[in-house]
Amino acid sequence: MIIPVLFGVSVVIFFTLRVIPGDVAQTILGTSATEESLAALRNKFGLNMPLYEQYFTWMSGVLVGDFGVSMRTGAEILPEILSRFAITFELTILAAFISWIIAIPLGIIAGVKRNTKTDFSVRIISLLGVSVPNFALATILILVLSLSFNYSPPVGYVGFFEDPVKNLQILFLPAFVLGTGMAGAVMRMTRSSILEILRQDFIRTVRAKGVRERVVIFNHAFKNALIPILTIIGMQIGVLLGGTVIIEQIFSLPGLGQMVLTGINQRDFTVVQGAILFIAFVFVLINLLVDLLYSYLDPRISYK
Amino acid sequence: MESLLELKDVSIDFQSKRKSFNIIKNINLKIDRKMKYGIVGESGSGKSLTSLAVMNLLSDNLSIGQGEIILRTEEEKVLNHLSKKAMRDVRGEDIAMIFQEPMTALDPLYTIEYQIIEVLKYHRKMSKKEMREKAIAMLTSVGISRPEKIMDDYPHQLSGGMRQRVMIAMALITEPKLLIADEPTTALDVTIQAQILDLMNDLTEEHGTSILMITHDLGVILETCDRVAVMYAGQVVEESTVKNVFDNPQHPYTQGLLKSIKTLGDRSEKLYSIPGNVPTPDEYQELGCRFATRCPFAFDKCFSEEPPAFQVGADQTSKCWLHDEEANPNE
Ligand SMILES: Nc1ncnc2c1ncn2[C@@H]1O[C@H](COP(=O)(O)OP(=O)(O)OP(=O)(O)O)[C@@H](O)[C@H]1O
Numbered sequence: 001m002i003i004p005v006l007f008g009v010s011v012v013i014f015f016t017l018r019v020i021p022g023d024v025a026q027t028i029l030g031t032s033a034t035e036e037s038l039a040a041l042r043n044k045f046g047l048n049m050p051l052y053e054q055y056f057t058w059m060s061g062v063l064v065g066d067f068g069v070s071m072r073t074g075a076e077i078l079p080e081i082l083s084r085f086a087i088t089f090e091l092t093i094l095a096a097f098i099s100w101i102i103a104i105p106l107g108i109i110a111g112v113k114r115n116t117k118t119d120f121s122v123r124i125i126s127l128l129g130v131s132v133p134n135f136a137l138a139t140i141l142i143l144v145l146s147l148s149f150n151y152s153p154p155v156g157y158v159g160f161f162e163d164p165v166k167n168l169q170i171l172f173l174p175a176f177v178l179g180t181g182m183a184g185a186v187m188r189m190t191r192s193s194i195l196e197i198l199r200q201d202f203i204r205t206v207r208a209k210g211v212r213e214r215v216v217i218f219n220h221a222f223k224n225a226l227i228p229i230l231t232i233i234g235m236q237i238g239v240l241l242g243g244t245v246i247i248e249q250i251f252s253l254p255g256l257g258q259m260v261l262t263g264i265n266q267r268d269f270t271v272v273q274g275a276i277l278f279i280a281f282v283f284v285l286i287n288l289l290v291d292l293l294y295s296y297l298d299p300r301i302s303y304k
Numbered sequence: 305m306e307s308l309l310e311l312k313d314v315s316i317d318f319q320s321k322r323k324s325f326n327i328i329k330n331i332n333l334k335i336d337r338k339m340k341y342g343i344v345g346e347s348g349s350g351k352s353l354t355s356l357a358v359m360n361l362l363s364d365n366l367s368i369g370q371g372e373i374i375l376r377t378e379e380e381k382v383l384n385h386l387s388k389k390a391m392r393d394v395r396g397e398d399i400a401m402i403f404q405e406p407m408t409a410l411d412p413l414y415t416i417e418y419q420i421i422e423v424l425k426y427h428r429k430m431s432k433k434e435m436r437e438k439a440i441a442m443l444t445s446v447g448i449s450r451p452e453k454i455m456d457d458y459p460h461q462l463s464g465g466m467r468q469r470v471m472i473a474m475a476l477i478t479e480p481k482l483l484i485a486d487e488p489t490t491a492l493d494v495t496i497q498a499q500i501l502d503l504m505n506d507l508t509e510e511h512g513t514s515i516l517m518i519t520h521d522l523g524v525i526l527e528t529c530d531r532v533a534v535m536y537a538g539q540v541v542e543e544s545t546v547k548n549v550f551d552n553p554q555h556p557y558t559q560g561l562l563k564s565i566k567t568l569g570d571r572s573e574k575l576y577s578i579p580g581n582v583p584t585p586d587e588y589q590e591l592g593c594r595f596a597t598r599c600p601f602a603f604d605k606c607f608s609e610e611p612p613a614f615q616v617g618a619d620q621t622s623k624c625w626l627h628d629e630e631a632n633p634n635e
């Protein structure tokens with residue numbers, strides 16, 4: 001499964017990039033470049049070779065972990081991807097935690113107390129969560145915080161291992177914005193699956209045994225509801241790990257999203273194709289992980 | 305001796321924001337110790353709701369509007385007035401329940417062992433090892449040949465008959481005073497149905513457990529029960545010993561039911577069925593007899609006034625105006 005998917009992605013991204021009109025060497029070196037320097041760049045990156053040959057050269061590098069160098073800066077691409085991925089990864093994990101802390105308890109409460117005022121309020125909150133765009137929430141938050149608390153968006157990024165406190169200060173706000181965005185969907189899914197499971201016969205069986213309601217909800221209803229919830233969470237994490245262009249932009253975080261965006265703007269094809277292939281790889285990996293979790297949770301699903 | 309379970313004038317109402325109506329009306333039942341009591345009636349007559357009311361497991365939009373459900377074990381408890389905690393002590397300990405669909409009645413994510421032991425965890429102080437041993441012994445007594453293996457299985461690995469055996473083991477492991485079985489064999493193959501009924505009979509006899517058997521199948525009643533209540537549209541229309549009801553049915557609805565199964569075995573006659581359909585709760589008439597729209601004997605009074613349960617013979621009641629000498633036009 002994984003191999004054909006990644007192969008497909010590599011083909012599509014490689015050839016799509018090549019279809020973009022305009023001379024790459026010219027764009028990168030600028031209009032004042034001499035004929036010789038243009039020819040040198042074309043030679044260096046094999047731009048004169050037939051497309052399929054360029055593709056095979058690229059892939060044979062990638063397969064041994066060599067993603068090549070940036071057309072513009074000449075820097076190694078893989079180390080750059082990894083250092084940016086570290087930021088994106090931390091941001092995603094923080095955002096996911098924030099969303100679960102909000103969404104799962106509220107979703108359970110809403111499902112258990114359906115059609116009450118509590119349920120109604122939770123549904124409104126979740127609707128807000130899904131419908132307010134992240135960039136709007138981010139901008140509003142920054143505005144409010146800077147006007148009333150003298151907050152200013154951090155400039156420059158500090159790694160977790162350099163200064164954990166500073167690092168968390170920088171990442172908390174963007175993670176919060178992303179987390180509330182994710183929470184809406186998770187809340188909805190939690191509520192509707194809890195509702196669905198509570199209607200099942202086996203819940204009645206458990207209650208008929210004289211088991212405490214708390215145990216009915218957590219050990220039986222929630223555990224069964226977790227399977228559809230996991231699907232949504234897996235998707236969300238997969239998407240976030242691919243980088244979040246707008247949030248990274250607003251909070252000036254050097255994440256994966258920014259790398260791809262600048263790469264495209266600068267026609268730095270080697271960077272773009274490397275980064276996107278890596279993102280696809282991570283996405284597939286997350287899906288695999290979710291599948292493994294399914295089979296761990298549900299004895300009816302066996303992982304092959 | 306006083307009965308083990310008594311329903312006194314129990315009514316169940318449905319409520320929603322838009323409407324509310326009565327579903328179950330004035331049910332009276334008495335189940336003695338060791339008695340096998342049947343409730344029979346067509347789909348939608350309110351059999352399941354009656355049994356769920358006993359367990360206090362009605363869904364939120366349903367409630368016991370009036371009446372008392374009394375359980376007499378060492379002490380007397382009015383079940384519908386118990387606290388949540390006290391009711392939990394009754395469930396699984398004094399009264400156990402098995403359901404129609406063995407396919408969906410077990411939690412798919414837990415092993416059989418976990419689900420059987422779960423009952424003991426809440427009602428007994430036992431070590432893990434003791435609970436496991438007891439569960440294995442119980443599985444053996446419901447006729448499961450390799451109990452140790454089954455213990456580690458998940459529900460989806462078992463057949464319907466096996467699951468129902470597991471349900472019975474789970475229900476009887478605490479030796480409850482009363483076992484409520486809501487259509488325990490309806491979803492099973494015919495050959496397995498008889499085995500499961502025999503098993504329930506044997507085990508409950510052994511421990512002196514009473515049974516409340518709920519079914520739409522008169523055959524099941526005939527095979528397993530001592531007494532029977534016939535339900536129609538949320539009411540008990542006739543009540544007596546199984547023998548009385550089968551040999552000498554008094555209520556027009558019971559007569560119709562029996563006629564429809566008797567013609568089933570006899571090809572020469574056209575299959576008899578009671579004309580019309582079972583009404584749904586929002587169609588129940590406020591006034592009169594709920595069976596009047598389908599009853600071949602209905603007369604004026606049947607549409608204007610609800611018949612009480614008349615005592616007919618020494619040990620039989622029938623909720624029909626025909627037993628009232630003043631009202632009956634034919635007498
Ligand atoms: N939660 C509920 N809300 C509203 N009406 C309900 C609810 N549960 C059951 N009813 C209605 O109450 C009536 C009695 O239902 P009940 O389940 O007791 O019937 P039953 O005799 O067990 O029938 P079956 O043989 O189909 O199981 C039915 O008309 C049903 O539609």
Ligand code: SF4
Nearest residue numbers: 593596599606624625
């Ligand atoms: S009361 Fe009237 S309608 Fe009802 S069963 Fe008797 S005869 Fe029929």
Ligand SMILES: [Mg+2]
Nearest residue numbers: 351352353486
């Ligand atoms: Mg039923």
